[in-house]
Amino acid sequence: MSNIKSSILIVEDxxxxxxxxxxxxxxxxxxxxxxxxxxxxxxxxxxxxxxxVLLDLGLPDMDGxxxxxxxxxxxxxxxxxxxxxxxxxxxxxxxxxxxxDYITKPFSAPELLARIRAVLRRNxxxxxxxxxxxxxxxxIDFNKRIVNVNNETIRLTQVEYRIVELLARNPGKVLTYDYxxxxxxxxxxxxxxxxxxxxxxSHIRKKLEPDSMKPRYILTEIGVGYxxxx
Numbered sequence: 001m002s003n004i005k006s007s008i009l010i011v012e013d014x015x016x017x018x019x020x021x022x023x024x025x026x027x028x029x030x031x032x033x034x035x036x037x038x039x040x041x042x043x044x045x046x047x048x049x050x051x052x053v054l055l056d057l058g059l060p061d062m063d064g065x066x067x068x069x070x071x072x073x074x075x076x077x078x079x080x081x082x083x084x085x086x087x088x089x090x091x092x093x094x095x096x097x098x099x100x101d102y103i104t105k106p107f108s109a110p111e112l113l114a115r116i117r118a119v120l121r122r123n124x125x126x127x128x129x130x131x132x133x134x135x136x137x138x139x140i141d142f143n144k145r146i147v148n149v150n151n152e153t154i155r156l157t158q159v160e161y162r163i164v165e166l167l168a169r170n171p172g173k174v175l176t177y178d179y180x181x182x183x184x185x186x187x188x189x190x191x192x193x194x195x196x197x198x199x200x201x202s203h204i205r206k207k208l209e210p211d212s213m214k215p216r217y218i219l220t221e222i223g224v225g226y227x228x229x230x
């Protein structure tokens with residue numbers, strides 16, 4: 001796999017609109033995850049860490065703006081509001097609380113996809129000081145989200161890539177287990193995520209390291225966290 005498809009979480013309780021969004025995004029080459037309530041969205045964000053959220057404001061269990069405020073307390077994950085609310089007040093409220101864009105229903109699929117591409121471009125261009133990481137035979141192209149070892153492209157899951165990217169953007173720095181978990185799974189991280197982090201790291205090392213038992217790229221600081229070689 002040459003790169004990792006961007007994943008988008010659709011938070012929408014109307015089944016017809018959700019289906020329209022899923023179809024449009026699939027045609028645009030995106031992977032989709034769906035949630036119909038704010039609670040489901042919290043869980044999906046924590047477990048899947050999508051590249052973007054399409055957020056309806058009128059959710060069954062909470063106002064979408066509340067969910068947006070919560071997300072902005074710990075993440076800059078791009079959010080496009082897709083809502084039937086069309087007043088200037090509603091648009092300003094969402095944008096002031098961290099929405100990256102606002103689209104009113106009904107919408108056209110080409111416009112939606114164009115807005116998504118624009119927001120993802122802005123987010124990608126401002127996400128790092130450097131576009132690549134390289135040490136020995138291991139290199140990452142952050143813009144294309146391509147990971148290579150010995151000129152071979154490595155298949156990583158979405159969560160595995162985010163862990164590797166976080167470490168690679170801080171080479172030589174020890175990142176604690178808690179710091180990694182809060183950055184990957186947000187404020188909903190718990191002791192179960194600690195176990196999941198260790199399982200993911202085991203899988204990552206098997207894919208990246210010549211000898212996963214003697215890692216040269218991602219080093220363990222016992223009892224503290226992990227450090228990417230520099």
